[in-house]
């Protein structure tokens with residue numbers, strides 16, 4: 001393989017003879033663009049964008065989170081849910097739904113993930129302007145597969161995890177972790193370029209915004 | 212063996228046939244106008260910041276290209292440090308050999324694929340088929356193209372030339388041959404069609420142990436690969452299999468993680484006209500216990516270094532494949548993608564294909580003429596590629612070269628697309644007036660071509676206004 005490597009690199013160098021040898025390789029990051037675009041209060045904007053994507057959204061006070069988790073699972077008719085094993089057990093103190101814990105060491109079988117009624121996770125960051133929730137595989141978010149295979153994803157977002165703009169979100173995230181950016185339920189624009197919700201990922205995304 | 216672009220006639224001929232296909236024109240017009248309006252709304256929403264993001268995006272990409280050797284080596288080191296393997300492919304054949312060998316090593320004969328322009332460009336599916344490996348496309352539009360043994364006609368939505376009724380027919384006729392059949396009584400409601408695709412591919416995702424992808428970006432400092440998508444088929448392929456092979460053009464590199472602050476804003480808004488696409492996945496090498504435990508990155512040259520060597524043409528490598536230039540192009544809207552004879556259609560295809568393939572055929576030489584030079588592509592491009600400038604530059608090359616094609620013949624093709632020579636001339640004059648980037652007099656043979664069409668009276672309205680009016684008058 002090293003011969004192709006050397007060949008490609010040699011061709012690249014030969015193509016760049018116009019570039020002065022002393023031109024700096026590192027480009028200073030000056031960020032001449034905005035961090036965010038002043039579209040309103042973060043939680044309001046996030047809620048608006050999520051609804052625009054046809055996600056279900058509820059604003060909930062912190063002390064009522066367990067009730068709201070229970071109510072959401074009941075509305076959905078979810079009696080068995082996958083959960084990352086580092087999720088806060090208090091969130092489930094009011095629900096009778098059975099939890100199937102998943103972790104990197106003890107992963108659920110794919111078939112089992114395909115048969116649960118949904119998955120409940122926290123998130124790492126949420127971006128208001130674009131209605132985006134980012135999962136980073138942390139202990140309360142779990143392996144990527146658990147939020148992908150079940151058809152219903154209930155995600156708990158804390159107010160302090162919400163930023164206004166994409167640049168602020170990128171800065172909070174660690175690229176070494178596997179990231180999944182979720183902006184609404186799965187969708188396609190492949191038929192006559194119109195957005196239709198619901199293809200391979202969870203067809204229902206429900207978000208509890210905790211204040 | 213799936214369809215290939217080999218044997219497609221040069222642009223003027225192919226375009227004439229397409230323009231006469233009224234169903235195709237209807238599908239294209241409807242789709243491109245829908246997306247233009249959506250894009251316009253989410254770009255305007257960012258006000259002045261859009262221009263700043265656009266020039267920053269162009270600057271990042273230009274800088275990367277000027278130091279590409281450095282960033283390639285940095286990317287290689289970062290990916291390997293994170294547990295991935297890096298392979299280098301000088302051309303399509305080599306890339307196909309590498310991928311075939313890697314798939315064989317897994318012992319699998321089925322692979323799932325995420326939509327990727329690079330693997331279409333090298334016709335990987337055909338190479339795998341020759342080795343007895345079946346590649347299943349999982350993106351809805353790619354699936355439609357694969358099932359229909361058709362060719363892609365758009366970068367983002369390869370089946371844009373098909374309406375819902377045609378998609379339904381393809382599903383009913385072909386799904387059973389490839390796997391789970393289409394449900395009886397399938398309607399042409401887009402929801403029903405999406406559901407049919409979900410059911411068709413579900414088992415395949417849960418069972419297949421090797422996946423092939425491309426990437427929208429490869430971050431040199433962190434070794435992170437990035438895939439933007441909508442349906443979740445990308446996540447399925449990037450997460451569930453044991454082995455992941457990503458074929459990525461060497462121009463996809465950005466230097467730092469922070470650079471994504473720009474492109475994760477400009478790409479979704481410019482491509483599907485959304486504030487953000489439903490799913491973006493990023494991964495860095497291998498994460499123990501989460502996702503594929505074996506990751507291979509195949510870095511693909513295949514003509515890119517030739518493009519890099521041309522100081523005018525080089526800017527084409529900034530392209531982030533958003534497809535906005537296709538959606539806004541009056542020529543593309545009339546001809547569709549197949550007429551361009553390559554996986555890269557539209558304005559970007561007209562400058563990228565002949566450069567990648569080295570202007571080696573009549574098809575390639577006709578491509579720089581597949582444009583009215585109106586400049587709409589440049590205006591919408593999120594990395595500010597001056598496509599008209601490169602077109603004019605390539606026309607000069609054609610005119611100066613040995614020449615497979617007469618310029619007159621090429622111009623006849625352009626007339627066929629735009630309706631009349633009068634329309635074309637007016638378009639070009641208006642374009643020159645609207646943006647001073649297209650010089651009124653050009654040196655050499657290209658100069659002779661522009662001179663005869665250079666008239667003193669310049670319309671006051673912009674080309675876009677003129678075009679819109681002209682179109683209304685016709686319909």
Ligand code: SF4
Pocket residue numbers: 529530531532533534535536537559588591592593594595596
């Ligand atoms: S050339 Fe510009 S507008 Fe066209 S696809 Fe590439 S990035 Fe998008």
